[in-house]
Amino acid sequence: MTSAYPQDWPVTVVEGRVPQALWAEIQALLEAAEESDGNPSLSEQTTVLMKSPDTRSEEIVTVAVHALDDTSGSSAPEDLAGLAAIAFGEDGAGVAELAVHPNYRNQGVGMRLVEAIKELRGATGLKGLKAWSHGNHEAAAELATHYGFVPERQLWKMVLVRHPHETAEPLPEGVHIRTFEPGRDEDAWLATNRAAFSHHPEQGSLRRSDLEARMAEDWFDPRGFFLAVDDDGGILGFHWTKVHPAHGEHRALGEVYVVGVVPEAQGRGLGRALTLHGIDYLHSLGLATIMLYTDADNLPAVAMYRRLGFTLWDRDVLYSLA
Numbered sequence: 001m002t003s004a005y006p007q008d009w010p011v012t013v014v015e016g017r018v019p020q021a022l023w024a025e026i027q028a029l030l031e032a033a034e035e036s037d038g039n040p041s042l043s044e045q046t047t048v049l050m051k052s053p054d055t056r057s058e059e060i061v062t063v064a065v066h067a068l069d070d071t072s073g074s075s076a077p078e079d080l081a082g083l084a085a086i087a088f089g090e091d092g093a094g095v096a097e098l099a100v101h102p103n104y105r106n107q108g109v110g111m112r113l114v115e116a117i118k119e120l121r122g123a124t125g126l127k128g129l130k131a132w133s134h135g136n137h138e139a140a141a142e143l144a145t146h147y148g149f150v151p152e153r154q155l156w157k158m159v160l161v162r163h164p165h166e167t168a169e170p171l172p173e174g175v176h177i178r179t180f181e182p183g184r185d186e187d188a189w190l191a192t193n194r195a196a197f198s199h200h201p202e203q204g205s206l207r208r209s210d211l212e213a214r215m216a217e218d219w220f221d222p223r224g225f226f227l228a229v230d231d232d233g234g235i236l237g238f239h240w241t242k243v244h245p246a247h248g249e250h251r252a253l254g255e256v257y258v259v260g261v262v263p264e265a266q267g268r269g270l271g272r273a274l275t276l277h278g279i280d281y282l283h284s285l286g287l288a289t290i291m292l293y294t295d296a297d298n299l300p301a302v303a304m305y306r307r308l309g310f311t312l313w314d315r316d317v318l319y320s321l322a
Helices: 020-037 044-051 109-124 138-146 186-196 208-215 270-284 299-307
Strands: 011-015 060-068 077-088 093-100 128-134 149-160 176-179 225-229 235-244 253-261 290-295 311-321
Touching: 011 109, 020 044, 020 060, 020 077, 020 093, 044 060, 044 077, 044 208, 060 109, 077 109, 093 109, 109 128, 109 138, 128 138, 138 149, 149 299, 186 208, 186 235, 186 253, 225 270, 235 270, 253 270, 270 290, 270 299, 290 299
Parallel strands: 093 128, 253 290
Antiparallel strands: 011 060, 060 077, 077 093, 128 311, 149 290, 149 311, 176 225, 225 235, 235 253
16 A cells, blocks of 8 residues: 655655666556557657666656555665656756656656656756647646646647558659668668658757667567668658557557658649658558658648548647746
8 A cells, every 4th residue: 555645755756767676667557548548648759768878867757656565664666656767858848748657647646757857957057848748638737737738749640540551652763662771871861861851850950879679679670661762772762651550549650750852842742742652551561550640730741641541549748838
């Protein structure tokens, strides 16, 4: 039995990579939260930073709240009740994400985490503080409002439950598609990604270590990583797909993980052709449902995805501390 007063529970602050034992606890909490909520509590980039050996102490801070057993008389921590991760950008601002174990919700754990984050903000001199709410569940929205956070950005999750196109989209003249080759294409792809997403705060800042961390994940499969190249071999665009295995009551689904086209190749239908090429590949694996993320204010992308048959499924909201 645990104390009903989370404000008395110990808070652990870890800079940089989290220790292996704590990471195992975090994984268990994240799996329980996703099973309950239907979507992940943390972004992929955050989990990469938390466990990567290349992560520097100034890149991320993890705050963990452990419950205490108040019947045993022991002060030893019990379950991991909640956690917050704060990633620091080059502009000196921090972006937080929170997760609370389903067994410890509605007990003040979220408030305990936000208070700890605000304390860190004061101690580190952060120039700004933002927080993602993945799925923007009612409790998270209320917590954000209570502490003075206001919505700033929406990331839409869209889903395609059938493929309305019978044939592949033709590629622009002089362009063909091949798959990514590990050990050969990393640097060229990173340059293409930077050019395609120069306006994007997360995707455009990926480094070699970020790419290699994703390539080390169990889900990575170069057969689903497509590059559009010109006659000279230069990469003009790409479509990186991802497969989410079935778990619990959730069936397997494919993801349009990221599609990018360099500015000089845009306006020729290449993004659409790459998107359909990846969707065809995912369907060939027997995946009937395809999902993707896109910024709600990226109206051209939203319009294209709607024309392809995607509909709004869920949304993540980025809050900023007013």
